[in-house]
Amino acid sequence: MSENELSKIIVNTSFEIHKTLGPGLLESIYEDILSYELRQQGLVVSRQQSLPVFWKGRKMDQGFRADLIVENKVLIEIKSVEALTPVFYKQVLTYLKITEMKLGLLINFNDPLLKGGIRRIVNGL
Secondary structure, X not given: OXXXXXXXXXXXXXXXXXXXXXXXXXXXXHHHHHHHHHHHOOOOEEXXXXXXXXXXXXXXXXXXXXXXXXXXXXXXXXXXXXXXXXXXXXXXXXXXXXHOOOEEEEEEOOOOOHHHHEEEEEOOO
């Protein structure tokens, strides 16, 4: 399945969750529900996967944790904030570069209309 096909499933599932629960919950709740729903659809989902950072060929002690990684192709960063700021986009782009993944989704479940809270971020554009 391609990144775009996965993205469509992820976005549609996110809309379903937001329509039912609305904004205002903790990020961890949306993360838990989204990972559950994607797994119910037969997708492989890693949650809070620790990913290393390498510097000049050396693995650093500190890495980062990706909220969700779907089918080892799409990285999802979940937020529940008043507004997305530029640092969130940069964070996802950095994660994509480190993992060498092509597509990331930044999803802010706190947006009154989820449509305005979803951003696609592509590595290499």
